[in-house]
Amino acid sequence: MSGLGFDTRVDETIEGARAQHDVDVAARMRIAGVDILWVVECKAWGWRVPKERILTLQGIVDDIGADRGLVFSESGFQAGAIRVTQNTNITLTGLEDFRLNFQDEIASTKARILDERISRLLQAFTTVWDIEESERQAAFARYSGPSGFDVLKGGPHAVVGVTSCLSQMRRSLEDARFGRWPVAYFPLDLVDGEIFGVRDWEGLLFIVEKSVVTCERIYDHMVTPEASPVDWKTLQPPELISLLSSIRGR
Incomplete structure (x- = not known):
C-alpha cells in the first residue's frame, strides 16, 4: 500500500469514539486536502475467514471513522462473510487481486x-x-x-x-x-x-x-x-x- 501512496503503520492502536482498537495496518493518505484512513487486517489462516471476524472489523471501522476496511486472506472467505460486506465499505481481497485492481x-x-x-x-x-x-x-x-x-x-x-x-x-x-x-x-x-x-x-x-x-x-x-x-x-x-x-x- 505504500507503493500506492499511502503512509502505512503496522500494529497501530487507534482511539475510537467508544474504545481503543488495535489494527494490523493503518493506511493514511491526504487527497485534495481530505484525510483518508483505511484499516487493514491480514489473515494468514489455513481456513476461510468467518462472518464474525468481518463484523468485528466493521465495528472498528465505524467506531474510528475509517473510510474503508480491507481484509487480506489467501484462504478465502466464508459465504456469510462475503454476504455481510455487500454495499458496505469493507473489502475482502487477496494480495494479487489487490495489486491488480486497487490502483484504479x-x-x-x-x-x-x-x-x-x-x-x-x-x-x-x-x-x-x-x-x-x-x-x-x-x-x-x-x-x-x-x-x-x-x-x-x-x-x-x-x-x-x-x-x-x-x-x-x-x-x-x-x-x-x-x-x-x-x-x-x-x-x-x-x-x-x-x-x-x-x-x-x-x-x-x-x-x-x-x-x-x-x-x-x-x-x-x-x-x-x-x-x-x-x-x-x-x-x-x-x-x-x-x-x-x-x-x-x-
Whole structure:
C-alpha cells in the first residue's frame, strides 16, 4: 500500500469514539486536502475467514471513522462473510487481486474527492449573487480570471470563464471513472480552441488538482475586499505553468 501512496503503520492502536482498537495496518493518505484512513487486517489462516471476524472489523471501522476496511486472506472467505460486506465499505481481497485492481480504485477515490471539491467551489461562485448588491458588484469588479468570451469581459457573467472550466473538469473525471480514455482537458488559458488528451489517471489527477487550486485562488481574490488587481495566470501553481508550457512546446 505504500507503493500506492499511502503512509502505512503496522500494529497501530487507534482511539475510537467508544474504545481503543488495535489494527494490523493503518493506511493514511491526504487527497485534495481530505484525510483518508483505511484499516487493514491480514489473515494468514489455513481456513476461510468467518462472518464474525468481518463484523468485528466493521465495528472498528465505524467506531474510528475509517473510510474503508480491507481484509487480506489467501484462504478465502466464508459465504456469510462475503454476504455481510455487500454495499458496505469493507473489502475482502487477496494480495494479487489487490495489486491488480486497487490502483484504479484509489484513483477513482481521488477523483471523487476532487469532484466534491469542484462542486463546492462552483456553489461558492454561485452564492456571490446572494450577497448585498454593492458588495456583489465590487466582488465581480475584482474578478481577475479568464472571461471565457470577450463580450463578457468586465461584467458579472465573466466568471463563466472559470465555472465552465470547472464543469468541464467534472466531466473529465467522470469520463475517466468510466474508462473513456483519452480524456479531454480544457486549460483555463484556452488557446485557439485547444484540447489536451490525457491518457492516464496520474496525469489527469495532477492537472485537474492544480487547475482547481488556481480557480480557488481566483475566487479568494474576488471575494477579498482589500485585494489588489492581479493577473490570474500568476495564481497558477508553478508545476501547472511548467506542464502546460512543456505540452505546448512539443
